[in-house]
Amino acid sequence: MSDAKRGTDTPLIKITQLYKVFGKNPDKVMPAVREGQSKDKILADTGHTVGLKDINLEIHKGEIYVIMGLSGSGKSTMIRHFNRLIDPTEGQILVEGTDVMKLSEKELQEFRRHKMSMVFQRFGLMPHYTVLENVAYGLKIQGIEKAQRREKALYWLETVGLKGYEEQYPSQLSGGQQQRVGLARALCTDAEILLMDEAFSALDPLIRSEMQDQLIELQEKLHKTIIFITHDLDEALRLGDRIAILKDGELVQEGEPADILLHPATDYVEAFVKDVNRARALTVETVMKPRVCRIDAATIGEALAQMKKLPEDFAYYVNDDGYQGVVEQEALEEAALNHADQQLEGDLVQDVPGISPDSLLEEVIPDTLDTEYPLPVIDKEGDLQGALSRSNLAEVLGDSSGKSAA
């Protein structure tokens, strides 16, 4: 596993200038596509459908990369290019520096067996195999012997929580259980890259969020590189380390979830983002003010001196042990009259609880309402990272267009 130590700067997967045109003679239509003629015009003129247009993207090791778009946006076509279930009309696909397009039929088979595995929207399970045989399918294809196959399949089946279902057939399981089998089958080959094509879209909302939790939990342990396709922005925001938004075969925006929510690049993305429950999608870190009034003096006198330079009439007191609490200018001035050289402690430092930068906004709303000061944001080491004020929050949650936020 020496790969694991490779720097994250070199992308694991790199796609450059990828085009896909469906039709009888795609090459003839390519000049028009490259010229930038619209999908509709090309369809009307030539009868060819533009599936993907000038896609460039880089996916790094260990991240969950979500490709999202509505139906017809080309996202399912896109994911099938990674393992060449669909061949592009033009463009380059590099996986760990290997040009996937140059692989021979045999090499491609090996590549699919060991490098990537896939989870399908409607599960794609073999109805004539038992659950266990399904999970072991990838290994069977590789020619691994039965006992070894069985052992490994049992392990993954247990990991996804389906122990005891080994001898059932897929048709005897519920949708959620079937997709767990699909997930176990994909994990069983130990492939580094996991392609998930709308893997949870066919499931009930409750089961879907359960599966999302499970995926996140698994990912924390396994650190796979996951390419996840979805039409559901909430799902994209929840799972994605980075999100790419496709529209009519074009990549309209790519970025971190908060980035997409707060700075939609086009009207299309903006319309999408509008309906998202931001309180549930954004973390404190993405909306807090990083620059805050802090005091690190030891005595009351010094503290007052620092305080006077600050724009606000309160500050967060931080010492060697990290964040301690909030001090007010008024109280400091009163105390400084008599005890300017005393330690800053006791009643002077008000105990205002900090919040974690990773919390969702939704979780901290009650706290912001209870406190008159902006809430200090404290990281795991106890250091002050920033502060989240009520007005901060109101701005982000209230202004649905997001343009003026942050």
Place this chain on the structure above:
Amino acid sequence: MAEESWLTEFPKMDRADLVAIRKYLDAAYRDFSREYGDTIESLFDPLLTMLIWFEKLLLNSPWWAVLIGIAGLCYLASRSWKLVAGVVISMLAIGYFGMWDNTMRTLSIITVCTLLSIAIGIPIGIAMARSDKVRAFVTPMLDIMQTMPAFVYLIPVVMLLGIGRIPGVIAVVVYAIPPVIRLTNLGIRLVDKEVLEAATAFGASPSQRLYGVQLPLAMPTIMAGINQTIMMALAMVVVASMIGVKGLGQPVLKSITNQYFTLGLLNGLAIVALAIIFDRASQAYAKRTQKHLGGDHHV
């Protein structure tokens, strides 16, 4: 006058030309069959040997041994005692009415024809499913085979190979093979695209896809095709008897020419009994092996 006649009369070929063409083709084919008849006949020798061996096996074994064998096979296929009881009763009735030997002959030729149809038909069906070009070529051939009156394609076969078992087998196979080809093609084409895609995504080779996914999933449809093939083969028994195939068809043929109503009816019923046995046993087998594909769904 001659110029106008095509308006009232269909402009047809000169009678002398037509005769010349017929004569030419007939002569050419006759020469061909004289030249190569023996060679081609010898190609079919292994088939003939198998046919005769199987017929002798059924005829020379004691009737009760054959009966036990058939009942055993039916039980293995269906796991149903009810079916086995029905089979035993109808076979006993056939024997009691003196049709045992003819039934065995028919049974042997039907079995051989069915096996042959499966052995030839399934690969053709697979090829058809894999390539649209092959399908475009094979489909009209199948249409011809199914609609062309059997006697028409029997003429060249009989000219080439004479009368007897082999031309009979060819006639039966030509007539009976289309369903297994068509339904193999259909079954493979109907296999869930996503399942096949999943196999491909996990790196399955074309043969792993075929044997691991496509054929098993197409099996219910293929079995329906085999079932149809058996039924059509049985329907050809009487026609085949016209070119010297022994069996239940010959008494039927005799009954037609001599107006023996009862003889015809009895032999006809024996054919029906064979058909029902084949049908029920093969369907029960298909159903039993494909059980997990169907419902039985719980949440």
